[in-house]
Amino acid sequence: MIDHHIRPLRAGERRPREEELAWKIAELATDPAPDDPDALRMAAWRIVDDWAVAIAALNRPAVIAARGAALAHPVEPSRPGGATVLGMGAARFDPFWAGYANATAIRELDFNDSFFAAESSHPGDVIGPLAAVAQARGCDGRALLRGIVTAYEVQVDLVKGVALNRYRIDHVAHLGPAVAAGIGTMLDLPVTQVYHAVNLAAHLAVSTRQTRKNQISTYKANAPGHIGQIAMLAVDRAMRGETSPAPVYEGDYGLLAILLGGPDVRVTVPLPAPGTPKRAILETYPKEHSAGYHGQAMIDLAFRMRAQVPDPEQIDEIVIHTKELTHLVMGSGAGDPEKWDPKASRETLDHSAMYIFAVAFQDGVWDHHRSYDPARAAREDTVRLWRKISTRADPGWTAAFTDPAPLDKAHGGRVEIRLRDGQIVSDELRVADAHPRGARPFGPDQYRQKFLTLAEGLVAPEECTRFLDAVAGLETAAAGALGELRIAALPDALHTGLSGLFTS
Known part of the structure; x- marks a missing residue:
């Protein structure tokens, strides 16, 4: 590089365009x-x-x-x-x-x-x-x-x-x-x-x-x-x-x-x-969960910690100690009350570390639709737990994200759960499980399974197979053959919306 x-x-200064x-x-x-x-x-x-x-x-x-x-x-x-x-x-x-x-x-x-x-x-x-x-x-x-x-x-x-x-x-x-x-x-x-x-x-x-x-x-x-x-x-x-x-x-x-x-x-820009x-x-790194990347490790950590707290109603407070970027973009530091609002849009909820942790902690699974369903977000026990959660910018986690090379950055944090009896349950995770340095890094099998899982009920199995075969052969695909990178949804699977300026 x-x-x-x-x-x-400076004003009037010129340099060769090269x-x-x-x-x-x-x-x-x-x-x-x-x-x-x-x-x-x-x-x-x-x-x-x-x-x-x-x-x-x-x-x-x-x-x-x-x-x-x-x-x-x-x-x-x-x-x-x-x-x-x-x-x-x-x-x-x-x-x-x-x-x-x-x-x-x-x-x-x-x-x-x-x-x-x-x-x-x-x-x-x-x-x-x-x-x-x-x-x-x-x-x-x-x-x-x-x-x-x-x-x-x-x-x-x-x-x-x-x-x-x-x-x-x-x-x-x-x-x-x-x-x-x-x-x-x-x-x-x-x-x-x-x-x-x-x-x-x-x-x-x-x-x-x-x-x-x-x-x-x-x-x-x-x-x-x-x-x-x-x-x-x-x-x-x-x-x-x-x-x-x-x-x-x-x-x-x-x-x-x-x-x-x-x-x-x-600024310094490295180029090959x-x-x-x-x-x-x-x-670069893929996602296993449908949420902002700062929430990926938090979802995996919530899955791990839920077994340590059998009764969530005994939780008094949850503090997520994490890097400053997470705190400002998805956490308390954003200053957005919407991040605790059960009526907030999905686009807001997937950028709320507090919501993400609460639902993952309660459910033990994460679904790209069900985890954001308005009824799910409005569930009373979820709202109670959600509003007990906050983030704090931690200098150590900020440095662990800011200073290392991209693949060595820490994206997660440490979560402290304080129970009503004063007991503290704490755990931490540096990167999401699907990260190249994580517990279950993504490879070809994971990409293939992610595709098949998300296409289920929307695309016929034979169409999924045809598409995956087309991608597998891309390096040698001839000119004009990229029409194979298409997907036909099942009949009646697609919804229609309102007309716009360019429709009759």
């Missing part, structure tokens, strides 16, 4: 480096993971709405191009809208992979837009996998170097340039076109952290698809010869100077050296 030290330029971060990203995307076989295989398994969680979300309101938008833009069978929409079988739609619909389904349940460094991310959110473009452009399977590996690399490396949350900017800001770079690799575009696409995508992908604050809305699920559309537009414009705002990161009116620290900020395989996807 090469560390690129980036700072805002020194800009966006150019370095474009060089990475167009570098003819050898492919890492493990990275390509992991890209295929992350397609399985994304499609699994998308299927489970097919009838969620945000997904119904996004799918409806895509269905308003069909591609005639006689016309080349088009992309499939999850649940709709082989029918083709405008990739701009198909990618949006599929990305929304992938993100809705907060159930695909994560990565944390200076910033946080869900790097698998790149796959929906990339797959749509690959289908529409007739790419072969290896091109899609290489595009995914590039997009992961760019997002992970930006997350390592450029913090967003501390400036109240949402982490999808890194998603735009990652998708643009991935498309550049997939289509074998020249470096100048990728450079302009990355600049424009980075410029337009910025939104505030309000997406994940207070009463969290359905837009949290829509955001990656919207950013994917921005990246597609950026690539389309660059391919047509349009130029972009530059230097988008270093300019005196650019992202760093205006939004991400001011004119004196300094020329000729080096891209491997960042192997640093």
Whole structure:
């Protein structure tokens, strides 16, 4: 890896564009480096993971709405191009809208992979837009996998170097340039076109952290698809010869100077050296439970601790000692009363460490639907327990998350349960069981089983088998064969929603 030290330029200062971060990203995307076989295989398994969680979300309101938008833009069978929409079988739609619909389904349940460094991310959110473009452009399977590996690399490396949350900017800001770079690799575009696409995508992908604050809305699920559309537009414009705002990161009116620290900020972004395989996807980690990643270890810990407290009614208080990020994003430090509100949206509950721990502790299982059911959230004994739980930022846990390399970070915490008789029950867990360093790391069998479990009742078994076989053969899939990355839902399994601007 090469560390690129980036700072805002002073007014009137100029540098060669070859020194800009966006150019370095474009060089990475167009570098003819050898492919890492493990990275390509992991890209295929992350397609399985994304499609699994998308299927489970097919009838969620945000997904119904996004799918409806895509269905308003069909591609005639006689016309080349088009992309499939999850649940709709082989029918083709405008990739701009198909990618949006599929990305929304992938993100809705907060159930695909994560990565944390200076910033946080869900790097698998790149796959929906990339797959749509690959289908529409007739790419072969290896091109899609290489595009995914590039997009992961760019997002992970930006997350390592450029913090967003501390400036109240949402982490999808890194998603735009990652998708643009991935498309550049997939289509074998020249470096100048990728450079302009990355600049424009980075410029337009910025939104505030309000997406994940207070009463969290359905837009949290829509955001990656919207950013994917921005990246597609950026690539389309660059391919047509349009130029972009530059230097988008270093300019005196650019992202760093205006939004991400001011004119004196300094950031360091590591990127693979020329000729080096891209491997960042192997640093990311999947989810076993449908909840924010900061809650994964808490769910596993709640399962473990429940046997130590036979009567939850004897609990006086539960304190979760954890890293500052969990405390601020999912805990008491967020200052959001909604995180203890039984009428809160699912999008809010899956970002409440207190709710997550309470339900996992009581039930001993976690289900992507039942654990968030409004009646489940409103259960009187759950509300009593839930409101006894708080988080505290612990310097030791913060350091164990902040200081180590990404795969060595501690994501969990220590839970202290104080009983009415004064007894303290305490336990801790550093990483979720499914983490690469956890008790049960995810491998091919786990990805396959996750897909089959979440597809049950929505997709026929033979359709599941056909799809899994198609993914297994992606590395050698011929140009135009990516239509096999489709899913047909069972008859009458899909719900419909309201009409929008583009429907008759």
